[in-house]
Amino acid sequence: MKRTRPFKRKPKRSEPKHREPEVVDPRNIDDDPVVQGILTAISQKRLKPGAKLGEDKLAAAFGTTRIHIRQALSHLASRKAVMQIPNRGAFVYRPSWEEAQDIFAARRIIETAAVSAAVDRLDKAGKAELKAHMEREARHDRNDRWASLSLTAEFHILVAKLAGNRVLLEISRELMLRTSLAIATFEQPGEPDCSPDAHPDIGALILARNKAGAIHAMHHHIEEMEQRIRPKKGEDEVDELTAIFQEIGARARAGG
Amino acid sequence: MKRTRPFKRKPKRSEPKHREPEVVDPRNIDDDPVVQGILTAISQKRLKPGAKLGEDKLAAAFGTTRIHIRQALSHLASRKAVMQIPNRGAFVYRPSWEEAQDIFAARRIIETAAVSAAVDRLDKAGKAELKAHMEREARHDRNDRWASLSLTAEFHILVAKLAGNRVLLEISRELMLRTSLAIATFEQPGEPDCSPDAHPDIGALILARNKAGAIHAMHHHIEEMEQRIRPKKGEDEVDELTAIFQEIGARARAGG
DNA sequence: ATTGTACATATTGTAGACATAAATGCCATG
DNA sequence: CATGGCATTTATGTCTACAATATGTACAAT
Numbered sequence: 065m066k067r068t069r070p071f072k073r074k075p076k077r078s079e080p081k082h083r084e085p086e087v088v089d090p091r092n093i094d095d096d097p098v099v100q101g102i103l104t105a106i107s108q109k110r111l112k113p114g115a116k117l118g119e120d121k122l123a124a125a126f127g128t129t130r131i132h133i134r135q136a137l138s139h140l141a142s143r144k145a146v147m148q149i150p151n152r153g154a155f156v157y158r159p160s161w162e163e164a165q166d167i168f169a170a171r172r173i174i175e176t177a178a179v180s181a182a183v184d185r186l187d188k189a190g191k192a193e194l195k196a197h198m199e200r201e202a203r204h205d206r207n208d209r210w211a212s213l214s215l216t217a218e219f220h221i222l223v224a225k226l227a228g229n230r231v232l233l234e235i236s237r238e239l240m241l242r243t244s245l246a247i248a249t250f251e252q253p254g255e256p257d258c259s260p261d262a263h264p265d266i267g268a269l270i271l272a273r274n275k276a277g278a279i280h281a282m283h284h285h286i287e288e289m290e291q292r293i294r295p296k297k298g299e300d301e302v303d304e305l306t307a308i309f310q311e312i313g314a315r316a317r318a319g320g
Numbered sequence: 321m322k323r324t325r326p327f328k329r330k331p332k333r334s335e336p337k338h339r340e341p342e343v344v345d346p347r348n349i350d351d352d353p354v355v356q357g358i359l360t361a362i363s364q365k366r367l368k369p370g371a372k373l374g375e376d377k378l379a380a381a382f383g384t385t386r387i388h389i390r391q392a393l394s395h396l397a398s399r400k401a402v403m404q405i406p407n408r409g410a411f412v413y414r415p416s417w418e419e420a421q422d423i424f425a426a427r428r429i430i431e432t433a434a435v436s437a438a439v440d441r442l443d444k445a446g447k448a449e450l451k452a453h454m455e456r457e458a459r460h461d462r463n464d465r466w467a468s469l470s471l472t473a474e475f476h477i478l479v480a481k482l483a484g485n486r487v488l489l490e491i492s493r494e495l496m497l498r499t500s501l502a503i504a505t506f507e508q509p510g511e512p513d514c515s516p517d518a519h520p521d522i523g524a525l526i527l528a529r530n531k532a533g534a535i536h537a538m539h540h541h542i543e544e545m546e547q548r549i550r551p552k553k554g555e556d557e558v559d560e561l562t563a564i565f566q567e568i569g570a571r572a573r574a575g576g
Numbered sequence: 577a578t579t580g581t582a583c584a585t586a587t588t589g590t591a592g593a594c595a596t597a598a599a600t601g602c603c604a605t606g
Numbered sequence: 607c608a609t610g611g612c613a614t615t616t617a618t619g620t621c622t623a624c625a626a627t628a629t630g631t632a633c634a635a636t
Contacts, residue, residue, distance in 0.1 A: 132620095
């Protein structure tokens, strides 16, 4: 070493100047490969609602440590993609029947508004994007279930993107994911998520700048999706039990 | 001990039966006192956008360890209440000007829909709640800034609650918080967040079941809020710099 | 046969220590 | 007087080990 300082000049640092963060790239946890992986697995329905997400197994699968897994899981929990239970672990989120209905209702509100804005703002680039997507969706292999699921989701995301509101886009993304969980929980086996003809119709109406028509078509489309799910009998029994126990628990907390 | 078992009967466990979680209380990270504390501090504008949230300081302030703080911060980051920057720490989120506008636009869409649903579903209990809130808001101490802020936020939350859609309610909560960050970032000093007469008007229209009128009033109210904020000159310069540096960074990454 | 108890195991939660990166202050140099 | 390098300090990121909790199995008791 060149020189040791014999003593500290200013032992107490002068009030650390709080420089606010200006020119930096904020970390985006959504780019985390673990988060991405779990999300795509869920939206492709390879992970079913209620499936256990063990930390060790995930760590081994993704080749990282438990810390990253924990961070990813807690992020997914705050987006209601997984449910965390103390000392038991993380599970793929399973919405209740009421929540499923609320999700569809929220989507009706938000996506009809998105369609409206998309029609208003439609420009050349937007038209091109929309046409490109519609072509891809028209001639994709319908037997490839995973591709179908991805494409149908992308259509709704694309409409939200064309609306030009990033906040609404984030919300739509989240609702899309929760929709696929709702469908996975309550679907009748074998039916597709979206009816195959709805997207071309909506797309064409947007391209034609038929605002009222497009809004109506989107509303109807989401309504149709909702009508494909049914509350499961077994679920109702469980919900009944849950309600009973919750009431008991509440009484216990209140009474003493 | 009573007896030691000489050997294991089944050394390999028979495929752990996956019991799905049914009757359990999922952890709600929102109940965490750290999360609560930071959120209320933000919505009361005691923490300003850009303020640094050091882990050690928070741990000391809340009397807990860094682990809990980290969890809370990462949760808040995924709700866009704080921004995390690698190796620098967490800061109270500061929305961009575009984001602020998008937030208000999203609120116009969602809260007008909420008002509409609230009018449809209004029952005795709802009327009572609404009246009770309006009275509290009418005769609160206008000099108590924190109480005012809480009350005005509660009105919007109450309307979302009356709409009877929990998903929409969560979204509204999140947008409320982000609104207060947007206002804190771009407000003209000294002006209140909400105009004082708007809430009684909207409440009266809901009580009168005047759906169209209530929707229009809510729309106008949010528009008015939005018109109180202005892009800051300094911010624009910074944004310009940010854009430049981001471009440079992207070029560097692309070029090698 | 079914229920209750105790131990074994697996998994999650937590704490502390260590590694690493950014920010600050000091000092030399132009 | 301003600027740039160097060392120190502070703060964050990560790992490892241990503790706490729940689950599963075997066995005893009714």
